[in-house]
Amino acid sequence: MRFRQLDKITLLVPGERIEAQLTLNGDQDYLRDHFPRFPVQPGVLMLESLYQAAQFLVRATEDYQSGLVMLKEAKNVKFAAFLQPGDTLSVEAEIIKEEAGVTTVKASGRNSSGATCVSGRLLIECQKNVPPTASDVWGRKYIREIVKQLQQAAMAGG
Numbered sequence: 001m002r003f004r005q006l007d008k009i010t011l012l013v014p015g016e017r018i019e020a021q022l023t024l025n026g027d028q029d030y031l032r033d034h035f036p037r038f039p040v041q042p043g044v045l046m047l048e049s050l051y052q053a054a055q056f057l058v059r060a061t062e063d064y065q066s067g068l069v070m071l072k073e074a075k076n077v078k079f080a081a082f083l084q085p086g087d088t089l090s091v092e093a094e095i096i097k098e099e100a101g102v103t104t105v106k107a108s109g110r111n112s113s114g115a116t117c118v119s120g121r122l123l124i125e126c127q128k129n130v131p132p133t134a135s136d137v138w139g140r141k142y143i144r145e146i147v148k149q150l151q152q153a154a155m156a157g158g
Contacts, residue, residue, distance in 0.1 A: 005049040006091070008154035009056065009147060017094040018057040020150065022049050026085030041083035046118040047074060050107040053091045056147055058103050058124050061095065064140045066126040067133070072102060077120035087112045093122075101126050 011019040024031075024041050031039040055069045083089050093107035103126070108119035129136050 003048075004146070005045055005052050006056075006150060009053075009150040010154045012057065012060055012147070012151065014057070014060040014063075015095065017092065018053050018060075020049075020053045020056075020091045021154075022089045022091070024083055024085050024087050024089070031085065039085055041089070041117075043079045043118065046079070046083060046089060046109055047077060047120070049089055049091050049109055050093060050118060050120065051122060051124075054093045054103075054105040054107055054122050054124055056143070056150075057093055057095065057105065058126065059143055060147065061103075062126065064144050065128060065132075067129040067136045067139070068127040070125050070127070071122060072125040073123040075121040075123070077118065078116075079118050081111055081113075081115035081117045083109075083111050083117050089117060096121070 006020045006022050009018060009020045011017065026039065030042065030045075034040065034042050051071050055071075058069055059066055089109045089111060091107065091109045093105050096104040096106050098104075103124045105122045105124060107122055109117050111117050
Protein backbone atom coordinates (compact mmCIF):
# COMPACT_ATOMS: atom_id res chain seq x y z
CA MET A 1 0.00 0.00 0.00
CA ARG A 2 2.21 2.76 -1.31
CA PHE A 3 -0.23 5.65 -0.98
CA ARG A 4 -2.04 5.34 2.30
CA GLN A 5 -5.23 7.40 2.33
CA LEU A 6 -5.92 6.93 6.05
CA ASP A 7 -4.07 8.36 9.05
CA LYS A 8 -5.77 6.39 11.79
CA ILE A 9 -8.35 3.74 12.55
CA THR A 10 -10.54 4.83 15.46
CA LEU A 11 -12.81 1.76 15.55
CA LEU A 12 -12.51 -1.71 14.05
CA VAL A 13 -15.11 -4.38 14.76
CA PRO A 14 -14.32 -7.35 12.48
CA GLY A 15 -17.39 -8.59 10.64
CA GLU A 16 -19.27 -5.36 11.31
CA ARG A 17 -17.72 -1.91 10.88
CA ILE A 18 -14.70 0.35 10.76
CA GLU A 19 -14.19 4.04 11.42
CA ALA A 20 -11.06 5.79 10.20
CA GLN A 21 -9.73 9.25 9.45
CA LEU A 22 -7.57 11.13 6.98
CA THR A 23 -6.47 14.69 7.69
CA LEU A 24 -5.65 16.71 4.60
CA ASN A 25 -2.72 18.78 5.79
CA GLY A 26 -2.20 20.78 2.61
CA ASP A 27 1.33 19.68 1.73
CA GLN A 28 0.18 16.78 -0.45
CA ASP A 29 1.89 17.20 -3.81
CA TYR A 30 -1.26 16.69 -5.89
CA LEU A 31 -3.01 19.67 -4.28
CA ARG A 32 -0.81 22.08 -6.27
CA ASP A 33 -2.64 20.98 -9.42
CA HIS A 34 -6.05 20.18 -7.94
CA PHE A 35 -6.72 23.14 -7.94
CA PRO A 36 -4.03 25.86 -7.59
CA ARG A 37 -6.37 28.57 -6.27
CA PHE A 38 -8.87 26.26 -4.58
CA PRO A 39 -7.09 23.09 -3.39
CA VAL A 40 -9.43 20.18 -2.70
CA GLN A 41 -8.99 16.43 -2.31
CA PRO A 42 -9.67 14.71 -5.65
CA GLY A 43 -12.84 12.61 -5.57
CA VAL A 44 -11.00 9.49 -6.66
CA LEU A 45 -8.72 9.78 -3.61
CA MET A 46 -11.72 10.16 -1.29
CA LEU A 47 -13.10 6.99 -2.88
CA GLU A 48 -9.69 5.35 -2.30
CA SER A 49 -10.00 6.23 1.41
CA LEU A 50 -13.34 4.41 1.52
CA TYR A 51 -11.84 1.40 -0.26
CA GLN A 52 -8.80 1.24 2.02
CA ALA A 53 -11.01 1.30 5.11
CA ALA A 54 -13.30 -1.35 3.58
CA GLN A 55 -10.43 -3.66 2.68
CA PHE A 56 -8.96 -3.36 6.20
CA LEU A 57 -12.39 -4.32 7.55
CA VAL A 58 -12.70 -7.29 5.18
CA ARG A 59 -9.17 -8.48 5.96
CA ALA A 60 -9.74 -8.21 9.73
CA THR A 61 -13.03 -10.08 9.34
CA GLU A 62 -11.18 -12.97 7.70
CA ASP A 63 -8.33 -12.80 10.22
CA TYR A 64 -6.06 -11.46 7.46
CA GLN A 65 -6.30 -14.73 5.48
CA SER A 66 -7.19 -13.30 2.08
CA GLY A 67 -4.48 -13.22 -0.53
CA LEU A 68 -5.78 -10.55 -2.87
CA VAL A 69 -8.50 -8.11 -1.83
CA MET A 70 -9.79 -6.05 -4.74
CA LEU A 71 -12.40 -3.42 -5.40
CA LYS A 72 -14.68 -5.28 -7.78
CA GLU A 73 -17.27 -2.53 -8.18
CA ALA A 74 -18.25 0.84 -6.73
CA LYS A 75 -22.01 1.43 -6.85
CA ASN A 76 -24.10 4.55 -6.29
CA VAL A 77 -21.02 6.67 -5.57
CA LYS A 78 -21.95 10.25 -4.81
CA PHE A 79 -19.66 13.22 -4.25
CA ALA A 80 -21.29 16.10 -2.39
CA ALA A 81 -18.93 18.33 -0.37
CA PHE A 82 -15.30 19.37 -0.62
CA LEU A 83 -12.39 18.25 1.52
CA GLN A 84 -9.93 21.12 1.82
CA PRO A 85 -6.56 21.45 3.55
CA GLY A 86 -7.08 21.41 7.32
CA ASP A 87 -10.20 19.22 7.04
CA THR A 88 -10.42 15.66 8.31
CA LEU A 89 -12.26 13.03 6.29
CA SER A 90 -14.05 10.76 8.76
CA VAL A 91 -14.72 7.44 7.06
CA GLU A 92 -17.31 4.90 8.18
CA ALA A 93 -17.82 1.54 6.51
CA GLU A 94 -20.06 -1.35 7.46
CA ILE A 95 -20.53 -4.80 6.01
CA ILE A 96 -23.96 -5.23 4.45
CA LYS A 97 -23.61 -8.77 3.12
CA GLU A 98 -21.12 -11.46 2.18
CA GLU A 99 -21.75 -13.83 -0.69
CA ALA A 100 -19.49 -16.10 -2.78
CA GLY A 101 -16.22 -14.33 -1.95
CA VAL A 102 -17.68 -10.84 -2.45
CA THR A 103 -18.38 -8.55 0.49
CA THR A 104 -20.72 -5.59 0.04
CA VAL A 105 -19.74 -2.61 2.16
CA LYS A 106 -21.71 0.60 2.67
CA ALA A 107 -19.22 3.45 3.15
CA SER A 108 -19.18 7.22 3.53
CA GLY A 109 -16.80 10.02 4.34
CA ARG A 110 -17.64 13.31 6.05
CA ASN A 111 -15.54 16.46 6.33
CA SER A 112 -14.78 18.37 9.55
CA SER A 113 -18.07 20.28 9.22
CA GLY A 114 -20.01 17.01 9.15
CA ALA A 115 -21.01 17.33 5.50
CA THR A 116 -20.91 14.14 3.46
CA CYS A 117 -18.10 14.33 0.90
CA VAL A 118 -18.40 10.87 -0.61
CA SER A 119 -20.65 7.82 -0.17
CA GLY A 120 -21.40 4.58 -1.94
CA ARG A 121 -21.49 0.80 -1.85
CA LEU A 122 -18.29 -1.08 -2.50
CA LEU A 123 -18.10 -4.68 -3.65
CA ILE A 124 -14.88 -6.16 -2.31
CA GLU A 125 -13.69 -9.44 -3.82
CA CYS A 126 -11.33 -11.76 -1.97
CA GLN A 127 -9.16 -14.30 -3.75
CA LYS A 128 -7.49 -16.80 -1.47
CA ASN A 129 -4.49 -18.83 -2.51
CA VAL A 130 -4.71 -22.40 -1.26
CA PRO A 131 -2.18 -23.22 -0.05
CA PRO A 132 -0.95 -19.71 0.85
CA THR A 133 2.16 -18.55 -0.96
CA ALA A 134 5.17 -16.98 0.75
CA SER A 135 3.98 -13.57 -0.46
CA ASP A 136 0.55 -14.23 1.14
CA VAL A 137 2.21 -14.87 4.49
CA TRP A 138 4.33 -11.72 4.14
CA GLY A 139 1.29 -9.69 2.99
CA ARG A 140 -0.75 -10.84 5.99
CA LYS A 141 1.96 -9.64 8.37
CA TYR A 142 2.35 -6.37 6.47
CA ILE A 143 -1.37 -5.49 6.46
CA ARG A 144 -1.73 -6.54 10.11
CA GLU A 145 1.14 -4.18 10.97
CA ILE A 146 -0.42 -1.28 9.04
CA VAL A 147 -3.74 -1.75 10.87
CA LYS A 148 -1.88 -1.87 14.18
CA GLN A 149 0.00 1.35 13.37
CA LEU A 150 -3.20 3.14 12.34
CA GLN A 151 -4.95 2.04 15.54
CA GLN A 152 -1.98 3.16 17.64
CA ALA A 153 -2.06 6.55 15.87
CA ALA A 154 -5.67 6.96 17.00
CA MET A 155 -4.82 5.99 20.58
CA ALA A 156 -1.90 8.43 20.61
CA GLY A 157 -4.19 11.15 19.32
CA GLY A 158 -1.87 11.79 16.38
